[in-house]
Amino acid sequence: MSTIENTIIHGDCISILEKQLKQNNGEPFIDLVFADPPFNIGYSYDKYKDNLDYDNYVSWTNDWMTACTAALKDNGSFWIAIGDEYAAEIKITARKLGLTMRNWIIWYYTFGQNTKAKFSRSHTHIFYFAKNDKSLTFNDLEVRVPSARQTTYADKRADGRGKIPDDTWIIRPQAIPDAFLDSEDTWHIPRVCGTFKERKGFHGCQMPEKLLGRIIKVASNPEDLVFDPFSGSGTTVAVAKTLNRRYLATDISENYVQQGLARLESTQNIDLTDTVAYNPPGVQTPIRKRKTKKTKTAPTTSLFDNEE
Numbered sequence: 001m002s003t004i005e006n007t008i009i010h011g012d013c014i015s016i017l018e019k020q021l022k023q024n025n026g027e028p029f030i031d032l033v034f035a036d037p038p039f040n041i042g043y044s045y046d047k048y049k050d051n052l053d054y055d056n057y058v059s060w061t062n063d064w065m066t067a068c069t070a071a072l073k074d075n076g077s078f079w080i081a082i083g084d085e086y087a088a089e090i091k092i093t094a095r096k097l098g099l100t101m102r103n104w105i106i107w108y109y110t111f112g113q114n115t116k117a118k119f120s121r122s123h124t125h126i127f128y129f130a131k132n133d134k135s136l137t138f139n140d141l142e143v144r145v146p147s148a149r150q151t152t153y154a155d156k157r158a159d160g161r162g163k164i165p166d167d168t169w170i171i172r173p174q175a176i177p178d179a180f181l182d183s184e185d186t187w188h189i190p191r192v193c194g195t196f197k198e199r200k201g202f203h204g205c206q207m208p209e210k211l212l213g214r215i216i217k218v219a220s221n222p223e224d225l226v227f228d229p230f231s232g233s234g235t236t237v238a239v240a241k242t243l244n245r246r247y248l249a250t251d252i253s254e255n256y257v258q259q260g261l262a263r264l265e266s267t268q269n270i271d272l273t274d275t276v277a278y279n280p281p282g283v284q285t286p287i288r289k290r291k292t293k294k295t296k297t298a299p300t301t302s303l304f305d306n307e308e
Helices: 013-023 054-071 084-096 208-217 233-240 254-266
Strands: 008-009 030-035 070-082 099-108 123-130 186-188 225-228 246-251
Touching: 008 254, 013 054, 013 208, 013 246, 030 054, 030 208, 054 070, 054 084, 070 084, 070 208, 084 099, 208 233, 225 233, 233 246, 233 254, 246 254
Parallel strands: 008 246, 030 070, 030 225, 099 186, 225 246
Antiparallel strands: 070 123, 099 123
């Protein structure tokens, strides 16, 4: 196999993938794709103009998604972060490419942009697609979290390994913090803001390392190849390196590529521990025991006994 790996390549992801696929005799070589493309909302990038007309943006989206799908192994998965404006188009394009949507995840974040004429946005859509829904990598033990059966109800029927995160929406998590849990697929992870230590500074749209950690851990294995077509700040490859994955990324900005390579060079071991971590077999999950007291059993009555 002659595929380049463990680096960031300067250039267009479509042509680079086509070249790598040809060098690999047409054999797909990517185990996991994570893409955080420009949202086409007028954001200021180094080289890319983020204000294409609708048809051009959708056509370009189809082109890069097609290239990624062609290079993705049959048991691989394709994750895409996108804003509200083009979420529907991403889903339709994926269906045309034969991908199966396994989850439509809402990443809820704090420090959303403040608005005065509409509701402030504090989320990003993350699509999780599979090339073959019957054969794919999904390491559930890597992302399991303690369940309410364990932590609240001390239920002996609970799976001691924890549970896979749910599909749950919470309207205002600040008002009900006990209900907004890491076990739900509305992921509450702060954006990487300017004052955060994690912030690298050379790219305005930086994904949190723990968010990429969760995706890479569940959807790939050590030594698998993780690909990011829009490297940007280099978070995907830095996390992949920490998790002992092979990695490859592309970007049309030479500046972003050089900065990303420098970040890779300095990357050692990133702390990717989830807020609520899975306890390996043999480690007892702490259980909050409920106090109970004996009471006399009240006679059974109907809800309608007091109606006139």
